[in-house]
Amino acid sequence: MIRRKVQIKNELGIHARPATMIVKTATKYRSDLRIIKDDMEINGKSIMGVMTLAAEHNSELELVADGIDEQYLMDELTELFETKFGEE
């Protein structure tokens, strides 16, 4: 299991498009993904779950990947957050 903290850098926060990108990335891998924000913990493969976080600009998330390909999943996800999901 790997845990990693990420910060939301794109101005619009995790709206529909980034949420879809996260879920699509997560479902490519066999590992489980949990995302934690404050007192909320959701399944990273569920689109409604990710949107329910309503993670705004500058807020912080904790990603927890667990499974045989957890490292690859985590790397690709971190990359998404780093590149601001291709947004401003």
Place this chain on the structure above:
Amino acid sequence: MKILTVKELYQTMKEEFALTLITHPSTMEKTISTKYLHRPGLAFAGHIVRFSYQRIQILGETEISFIRSLDQNLLYERFKEIASYDIPGFIITKGLSVPEHMEYIADDMKIPIFTTPMGTDKFMNELRKYLNDFFAPSKTIHGTFVDIFGQGILLTGKSGIGKSECALELVERGHRLITDDAVKIKLRSDSLIGSSTNEYGHFMEVRGVGLIDVEKMFGIQAVRKEKSLDIQVELMPWRDTMDYERLGLRDNQVDILGEKVPIIYLPISPGKNVSVIIEVISMNHILKMYGYDASKVYTQRLQQDLQKKAKIRNANYEEKG
């Protein structure tokens, strides 16, 4: 291009239009290649330039009274010239008749003349409807066509995926079957109409059981003859690699006879209740038609929430900073 023989038109519509053939039966060998009609008043007046001879020629009260006012010899010459074109046929409305020698020339040139007691306008409207339908572009699609809450839903997908079983379940839930297995789609003035390819009734094959008669089994309320096509739902086995629509923000469409039809790629897996999902697809489509798009509403609310929260967070930063 489809061709309609005069004989076929006569056989199918003689009762509805009360058609009577006044020329020799052999004149019915002619064919019709266009859905348009023509009133040849100008041709009888001697203006034969741009004469739409390939259309069915309608002679109403105006034309007949003009023909009858013409000098016999002049009419004879004119009609011989008109009849030298390859005309599919004449139809005289209001139960009127033409001078006898016109009939002889028509017989000679193998052009049929019919009469109908119907009024010119009403008859032309009805005939246009029939011809439009006959000449409408059409194609047959492998699938099952059902009416769900008034929406025509075409279920497609590989053989054996469960289209018929799904339709059966929908019928049991009170929806209506138009046809199973082969759906004939017609383009009727910008809208697609689906129906059965034959007139045998509403039969269906259920794997392992054989043929069943849906109308007999579930009653007349479970079937209908035709329906406009509103949505196509492609049933497909669940594949992990397939990129399924998650939010419904993107509308996929397919082209059927030049018209755009919304399509939904629906992954199915054991234990999934497909018929309930089909009902949901129909209701969601109705909501969208009425201007309510759930995925847009939800994502808008999320965006507003994100903006509000970001504003508060950034204000807090500045205070601290």
